Amino acid sequence: MMKNSTAICWLAVLSVFHFGMTAQAATTPEIRAAISKGAAHLETLSEKAHGPIKALYALAIYKADRQSAVVDEVVHDILDRCQGDAYKPTPEHIYAAGVEATLLADKDPEKYRRPLELIRDYIVGQQQANGGWNYPSRDAGKSGDTSVIQYACLGLWACERAAIPVKPEVWGKVLEWHNRYKNQDGGFPYFPGESEGALKGDSELTMTVNAVGSMHIAMLHINPTFLPLKDNSRSLAKKDDPEEEKPKFGVLEQVQIDAPVEKAPDVTISPSTVDTLRRAFGYLSARFTTENKETLHRAYYYYSLERMASLADVESIGGHKWYDECAQYLINKQNADGSWNLQGYQAQIYDTAFAVLFLTRSTGKILKRVDKPDQFGDGTLIGGRGLPDDLAGVEMQGGRVKMKDKPSGSLEELLASLQSSGEISLDDVQNQLVEQIQLGDRNELIGQKDQLIKLIQHPSAEIRRTAVWALGRSNDFSAAKYLIDALSDQDLGVIIEARSALCWLARKPTGFGLAPDPLEDLPDNATDQQKKDAISSWHKDLVVTWGNWYLDNRPFADRGDDFEANFRAKLERIRLGGDSRL
Structure with a gap:
């Protein structure tokens, strides 16, 4: 907002999820050094990166604010597959499309408007009748893939940021899918209703993080000021710790916390959706860890976690300061050459890219939360x-x-x-x-x-x-x-x-x-x-x-x-x- 001397008081919010001892947080210089070393290492892996890996590692380099020719090379490859009237996906389909849309939208949304329109059309065209997404090669009768859905939502969100509209019903169907396919414990599996995946249909930590993130992306486009996890913590917060904060924008603002959710045209956020979201977050709060050993894609957990928590606007999960603790863990695990290898699939590239994206708080930088009203008290x-x-x-x-x-x-x-x-x-x-x-x-x-x-x-x-x-x-x-x-x-x-x-x-x-x-x-x-x-x-x-x-x-x-x-x-x-x- 414009700089002036106007003062404003607001009631500070103490998250109900923040209690107990937390790990010693990494300092800002340590984090910056880790990001710089990680991005520099990624630049040496150009010949090893291919397909969706290449787009992911280019995105990490770009988010680390490094001027690198490899980013332009990846963008050129994406544009080559956006000739004519259709986007030509890589063998990783939605995974790659989501990352590629994010890279184009963040780099130059106006210049790459037409390719982004083609990617949007591709992703929307791949949405199943039940609201989910899957690998095109999988049986059409399958319920969907929680991980693929996350990347579809990421890609469509990138298009929206570039002023390329996505119909509200697409987002409504995303919420319907999550309402339908949650597990009884509140968590989400990799493939709902199937005995595949690391835990054979049981809830997984990373997949539940993905689900909460996807639901928040959908809600962002239906009612951008509705933050049920943030609001829940606020309604139970202590009210004796005032704090001064400069208002971020606007003449005046108002947010209803416990009132019925506003709707976008023809699409609503139902009470059952809010319940699904809060139960999933409860699952995460009870199981939060800085080292997720459930999956082969261990660093993927951190990338998903940063996105989910930034979208939900929560700083603590289950009494843990998620960023501070995970950042310290990743810094301790970084190799001397700047890479990470957390025993994941194709670890050197994936793990390093995911770690850099986490440490840069890439989603948080996109959101900034400047367009979200500073909220206090009862709303x-x-x-x-x-x-x-x-x-x-x-x-x-x-x-x-x-x-x-x-x-x-x-x-x-x-x-x-x-x-x-x-x-x-x-x-x-x-x-x-x-x-x-x-x-x-x-x-x-x-x-x-x-x-x-x-x-x-x-x-x-x-x-x-x-x-x-x-x-x-x-x-x-x-x-x-x-x-x-x-x-x-x-x-x-x-x-x-x-x-x-x-x-x-x-x-x-x-x-x-x-x-x-x-x-x-x-x-x-x-x-x-x-x-x-x-x-x-x-x-x-x-x-x-x-x-x-x-x-x-x-x-x-x-x-x-x-x-x-x-x-x-x-x-x-x-x-x-x-x-x-x-």
Whole structure:
């Protein structure tokens, strides 16, 4: 978010899973050194890497921030198999497709848009009627492969991050599969209903980790703010340990913790899904270990674990700080040449790549969690720009920020007052908006869409920000083009708010991987020119990425209108080097 002096208080959450003694954590320099040595070793294995292994090791090198020709070689190979109208898979099929999509989406989503579309079509086309995935060579009557499903979800998530849509029903079927094929103990086997796999149909630790991760990827695209494992820990948390934290984005935010889950169009997250997820996590909590000896693919466990825990947003599992303990274990097991060999299948390449991906927290870097509301107490968060500079005018009630004097008048009256004169307190309007969303009845908010659209043109940037915020939370997709237009506002704060609103409306919490604030990673002593360049580059990517998303998903009734014609012309000007703000 924009850097300012606004303060905010929130109630800290102490995870119910964090208790007891943990192993001594590796230090940051140790972790960085291990990553560097591991990635350097991978670069020496180019001739040994082939098929899905090659994509995996290239992804690990890329995530380690190494400039390497081998990554470009792998990308070139992927592109060679994306000629024409279909993606040509390797013999590892979905496994390779998932990793290859991740590499392309992370490296340059705009440049590799067409190959990613082909990979998306391939993965979706391979989904079974029951919602799962399997090796194409396996009997079509088989229930599915928990590991393959994870890679299918990873690939589709990568496509979504690149503004390539995946139909909601695909994600709904993923959740249905997991509801249907869980074991009675809450865990998941490799091949449900079969006597194959290391444990012959019994629950496995790594497969259960995979299942929890896949379910979270699906839920991310149905309701991006719903974190049942995080919320469960919060609802039972201690409330006597306040902590200060800067709000990450947004004028104001709210999350319902124990309320019924919101639904995306035609798809819901059912109570049975939440129960399946929590039982699976309970299985993991009771069996967590830093060394998984159940499987031949031992390092695979760490890669899956990092992804699952990052998606679930949990730092502790069964009383263990999963990252600290596993990072220390992996550092202790690293060979002098930078490799790992944990007695797994094709260990030198697989184990080293998986270990590097774990240590870099590759999934956590994608998510950043910047688009997830900072949550506290029983569920309401007010972002910094929505609070008055003088906090004496607010009070905390049950973990929620409340104005001491309740706003008078209806939402319609407040918005009308802002539109006509701007004399009504903006704090009052923002507080009223929070209450509208908290109560779960957005009909009044939706009914004010025309008012909000007018307010987007208001001379006051702060009022424009508020209108943009509210439009995004209306869940009215017809408002998207106004938010796209607001991406070119003259005020950076309005642009940031428009991006946030689009993330909410589109159910894309990570915003295709674009930073929520172009200045967040700049040093404090950055020059004006550095700031200008950062904003310019970020804004161009923002307009192009979200613009393409809108053109792909806009309502049928709006297709071919003047807005579309003008916006396509704008995208063409940007492509030719024009200013994205014009």
